[in-house]
Structure formats: structure tokens, C-alpha cells
Amino acid sequence: MTVTTETFQLVLNAIRTSGHPCLIAHRHPDGDTLGAAVAAYHLFKKLGKAPILACLDEIPGYLSFLGEEVTLTHELPDPSAVDLAMAFDASSADYTGFDPERVLALKPLVVVDHHATNTEFGTINLIDREAAATCEIMFAVITALGIAIDKRIATALLTGIFTDTNGFENANTTDHVLTIASSLLRKGARLRLITKQIFKSRKITTLKLWGRALERLRKNQELGIATTVLTLDDLSACGAREEDAEGLANLLNIIADVNAALILRETSDGMIKGSLRTTSDAVDVAKLAQLLGGGGHKKAAGFSIEGRIEKTASGWKVV
Ligand SMILES: [Mn+2]
Structure with missing residues (x-):
């Protein structure tokens, strides 16, 4: 990763100490923003915390499997109701689709992203512009926390990696990406379901x-x-x-x-x-x-x- 160890440690600490985090997926959600936010949601549940998952839009039909066992809200919480916010795969506060001022009012705000054009709008910015997907960064975060990746988390993370590499076909498909994908498969990620939902579920x-x-x-x-x-x-x-x-x-x-x-x-x-x-x-x-x-x-x-x-x-x- 091209992010500093210091930033990485700040993110790990923010996750460890938060009890009521708000996880933000961007509007018109795709597999990467939802995969990362849903993986974080399950992670916080495992840690015994009470996460909120916020996204302006509904989960699109082809990604509905990511919404299993997840409660989604379409509004941002009051800043006083949360002790951490994390925005996934959003290059700016505006990109989330929510009122940017309300996004920036949530503190601390951890931005996890891989867009070349990210504006670093968080109080902590975990930006790896070399990463193929935000889910690739979240894999590193969850692994570093020492939390076991279960089948749901593995499926969510693999969805983002699969989406953003266009099925391991884009130039961003590095050996590192394939190593992570392999590791997620060993942890039970449902690759066949992901393939079917993303590539083979189009309507006439x-x-x-x-x-x-x-x-x-x-x-x-x-x-x-x-x-x-x-x-x-x-x-x-x-x-x-x-x-x-x-x-x-x-x-x-x-x-x-x-x-x-x-x-x-x-x-x-x-x-x-x-x-x-x-x-x-x-x-x-x-x-x-x-x-x-x-x-x-x-x-x-x-x-x-x-x-x-x-x-x-x-x-x-x-x-
Ligand atoms: Mn992405």
C-alpha cells in the first residue's frame, strides 16, 4: 500500500475505539462501495458495536445479496449520535450524494478510497490510489485488526474487487489482487454467485x-x-x-x-x-x-x- 503506516494505525484505532459508527456508501451504489461498507458493517457487528449503514439509494437488484442481514438507512445520522464515520469509495463529500456539509460534520471522518481524484475530505484519509478497489484496502484493514474474515465479509470484499477489475480483466488485476481474491475464496466467498449477479443477470x-x-x-x-x-x-x-x-x-x-x-x-x-x-x-x-x-x-x-x-x-x- 502507498499509504503511510501512521495513517493506517489511526484507522485501526478509530475502528477499535468506536461504539456507534456510521458507514457511508455513495449514491448509485456499485459493488465496490457496497462491498466495502457491508464488510465494515459485519466487522463492527462482530466487534459487538452498533453500526449504521447509510446510502442515499437502494441497493440495486443485482447486488441484493449484499443486503442480507444488513439494515440500510437513506439518511445521515445526527453527528451526536455517532462516534465515527467512514466513507467508502467516494472521491469527495459531494460524491456520497448526501449534503456535503452534513457529511463533513460527522467526526472523526475516515475516508477509505482508491480514486486518483480523491479530494482527501476526511479527518483521516486512507487513500491508496494504486489499489484496484476500495475492498482491497478494506481487506488490509480487517486483516490488520486480526478479525477473522467470515463468509459474508469475504463475499462482500470479493464483490468489490470483482466489480472494479471487471471480473479480473482490467489492467488493475495485479498478482496482489489475485492473491487477495484467492484468500477470500478460501474463506468462503461466493464467487459463482458474484459472477452470476454481475455478469449474467441482465434483463432484456x-x-x-x-x-x-x-x-x-x-x-x-x-x-x-x-x-x-x-x-x-x-x-x-x-x-x-x-x-x-x-x-x-x-x-x-x-x-x-x-x-x-x-x-x-x-x-x-x-x-x-x-x-x-x-x-x-x-x-x-x-x-x-x-x-x-x-x-x-x-x-x-x-x-x-x-x-x-x-x-x-x-x-x-x-x-
Ligand atoms: Mn471503487
Whole structure:
């Protein structure tokens, strides 16, 4: 890990001394934020503590197995009701989806993350930008605490590692990641369930939506970027939901001879969400996303801009 031992010890102490921690998973939760938060939830329960798991949104259907034996709240507690807050996989307070001031009011605030663009908004920042997943960092934390990783914790951590390596396929799949995955499997992690839920549980409505995006794929010759768009009309025409567009960016990351792939899609809050992916070591999509007010990782990043997407005679335009 590229974090200092001192920071690591501060986190271990914060966990050991807390009785009422609040664990925060970011909005539109994915396998990594939920995996890390749920693993921490079970960890605190094992330690006899009373954790609260807070996430603005519901656990998406394909990750429902992570919610077994877990109580989720959609609101942040009063600062006086908790003695520790931990935010997982969130690059900024804003990224959690909660009012950033209310997030920052929770103290101490431990930020556990691996985003290159993390703003270090905690009072303790356990940020390992080299880690493949926040769950990889949490594996180190739980191991260092000397707490036995049970089947539920192992499954939660493996979910985040599996999600963020896109099934051990991305460039961030190091030998260290595979060693951790192997260790989690020995502790009973349900890899077959994770594989099925993440890669083999798509609805026909989702694939129809992806079909629309695939049909519109174009390569911008100047930038060498493959782009496509999805509108809210596409969602209703396909009977799909916003969360069904997740996963499409990884699918587009299989295109040869492009510098990057970009999807622009309208969201119901009047914004356009951009998702960027690349397999090229020469391209840093996090930097590109940052120029547009977003962030992420070198090979996977995103941003949000105001606007709508309209079809014009010369193609799709952001207006
Ligand atoms: Mn992550």
C-alpha cells in the first residue's frame, strides 16, 4: 500500500475505539462501495458495536445479496449520535450524494478510497490510489485488526474487487489482487454467485437499451474516441431504468483502435452523465473527466454536466 503506516494505525484505532459508527456508501451504489461498507458493517457487528449503514439509494437488484442481514438507512445520522464515520469509495463529500456539509460534520471522518481524484475530505484519509478497489484496502484493514474474515465479509470484499477489475480483466488485476481474491475464496466467498449477479443477470430491457447505444456508436476521427448517447426517451421506449445503463461503458471498452470510449446519457435530474473508459496506457481518462468537473481512475472515469441530448441533422448534440 502507498499509504503511510501512521495513517493506517489511526484507522485501526478509530475502528477499535468506536461504539456507534456510521458507514457511508455513495449514491448509485456499485459493488465496490457496497462491498466495502457491508464488510465494515459485519466487522463492527462482530466487534459487538452498533453500526449504521447509510446510502442515499437502494441497493440495486443485482447486488441484493449484499443486503442480507444488513439494515440500510437513506439518511445521515445526527453527528451526536455517532462516534465515527467512514466513507467508502467516494472521491469527495459531494460524491456520497448526501449534503456535503452534513457529511463533513460527522467526526472523526475516515475516508477509505482508491480514486486518483480523491479530494482527501476526511479527518483521516486512507487513500491508496494504486489499489484496484476500495475492498482491497478494506481487506488490509480487517486483516490488520486480526478479525477473522467470515463468509459474508469475504463475499462482500470479493464483490468489490470483482466489480472494479471487471471480473479480473482490467489492467488493475495485479498478482496482489489475485492473491487477495484467492484468500477470500478460501474463506468462503461466493464467487459463482458474484459472477452470476454481475455478469449474467441482465434483463432484456437492459440489452435493448444497450442495443440503441451500440447502434449509434461513432468514432470521432480527430480525437480517436468512440462515442454514443442515450436519452431519457430511450429509457422509456425500452422500458429500462437509469441503473440499466451501468455496465454499458465496460462493454464499449472492448473496441480496438480507439483512444477511449465515451457514453453520454441523460439523467432524470436534468444532467448528462458521461462515462469514459480506456485500455490505453497512454491515455488518462481521469484527467479528462476532471476538466469537466468529474473524476475517477486513469482507465475509468466519469463526469456530469447540465444539458439535454438532441438529435440534429448533423448528428447527436448536447444542448
Ligand atoms: Mn471503487
